[in-house]
Amino acid sequence: KTLPSKYKWIGMIDTACVVDGKDIKAESVRNDRLASNTQRSNKVGWSAIRELTWSTPMGLIFEYTRGFLSRASEKAIMLSWGSNGRLKLPIGMVILGDKGFECTTAAYPNYNVTYHPAFLTNDQFNITQMGLNTQISQVRYTSEVVYARVTNRKSLYGYLERHRFSYFDKLNEWAHGRANLYQPLLPLDDDE
Numbered sequence: 001k002t003l004p005s006k007y008k009w010i011g012m013i014d015t016a017c018v019v020d021g022k023d024i025k026a027e028s029v030r031n032d033r034l035a036s037n038t039q040r041s042n043k044v045g046w047s048a049i050r051e052l053t054w055s056t057p058m059g060l061i062f063e064y065t066r067g068f069l070s071r072a073s074e075k076a077i078m079l080s081w082g083s084n085g086r087l088k089l090p091i092g093m094v095i096l097g098d099k100g101f102e103c104t105t106a107a108y109p110n111y112n113v114t115y116h117p118a119f120l121t122n123d124q125f126n127i128t129q130m131g132l133n134t135q136i137s138q139v140r141y142t143s144e145v146v147y148a149r150v151t152n153r154k155s156l157y158g159y160l161e162r163h164r165f166s167y168f169d170k171l172n173e174w175a176h177g178r179a180n181l182y183q184p185l186l187p188l189d190d191d192e
Helices: 005-009 033-039 074-082 127-140 142-150 162-179
Strands: 015-025 046-055 061-064 094-096
Touching (some): 015 127, 046 142, 046 162, 061 162, 127 142
Parallel strands (some): 015 094
Antiparallel strands (some): 046 061
């Protein structure tokens, strides 16, 4: 009943959530080479802390990870996070993600499938399939808006200073909870 009409319109009525990862730029640890190397993010071209967030299609966050040094892949973080049953979604429901979450079905106790848009310029996809990929990417974009809501405070956008590392998880908890106080991202059907 809380599925936005755009999901229904493109036939994604079995969507449980949208998953995405975010790298938050952070000060480099210069006195420990191993820590410095494992902080390096190819995504942002700087030292960073990586986290994953699961949100409903209307933008409510229901799960997120702790911060990891950003050399850990999104897939590895997801498999680790899901290994203790944290990601239990209803059987048959699907997750929307990006290519970083390909082949992550094993992270979910009920083996939920993750759909991610695939954009190729060759003849592998027909016009209908390419159209569906575009529509999936448009509704999956809600995860970017969710992250904009999470990181819209100075403590989490821009650059995370080293003296904040010890309480990053608390900042992260507060920011994710605060993001849930916003209005739904997409309009719901009025007839429900």
